[in-house]
Amino acid sequence: MRNLFEHPLFIVILLALVAILFGGKRLPEAARGLGRSMRIFKSEIKQMHDEDDDRAAQRPTPPVEGRVVDAPSSTGEPRDAQQHRDSRA
Template sequence: MGAMQPMHWLIVAVVVVILFGSKKLPDAARGLGRSLRIFKSEVKEMQNDDAAPAAPVVAQAPVQLPAAQVTATGAAAPVAQPTEVKPL
């Protein structure tokens, strides 16, 4: 004999209906269904993220900022630094 006989299940069902009421049970079941649906879609999305190949990373050459600009004569002229603008 199993641990839960049909009579035991009937008693459990009656206790649940008494505790929660017949009006709240459909709402609770609907909320549980929505939660499971959201959970299922999130798990599926996580699996799709893992299965999708990662885009190759393209290495870029470092950007060099000029410390000085070369003039027509070949001499280096200093680059003017931007000045700070104060709000009015």
Template sequence: MGLGPLEIGLIILAILLLFGYKKLPDASRSLGRSLRIFKGEMKGMKEDDVRTRDAATTTPVRGEIVAPASAPSDELNTRLQDEARAAEVRAAELRARADQARTTDGPR
């Protein structure tokens, strides 16, 4: 069950009736651009995968220190969250001091 010349002609006629002959070149151009962009992105993703795989399989040079590829430990996550909270508190204090200094100095 394939498409015969009559079915293909009817499909082309339906497309012409739906879009009009003036809009078809613009539509085909934009479709071509979209496919080119998609193809480029897919190629980039494949290259990234290859680079990642190559980086994971390379052996370290003698004496080189290599960080583990696993996720950070819970202890490290906790410490980073504590440091982030402390930084937020310091930033809030500095903002409050700046607002207080603006209100005490007043407009001149």
């Protein structure tokens, strides 16, 4: 599918249609309203990100519990082999 804004003629036609639909007086008002809406939207998004950052900073990290599940033997042998050898003696 071709890109709509590939040719400058399409952009000119689109701008002419917008000018005809909104008229000379309402076009600046519409642009001003769009600008206000964008500023409000950006400030709300920034506020949401700031609140998320604040929540993440306030949330304490849980302490890490350290436990040894299976300590390696100091001889380098697997633990089962060492126990098997000890039970023979």
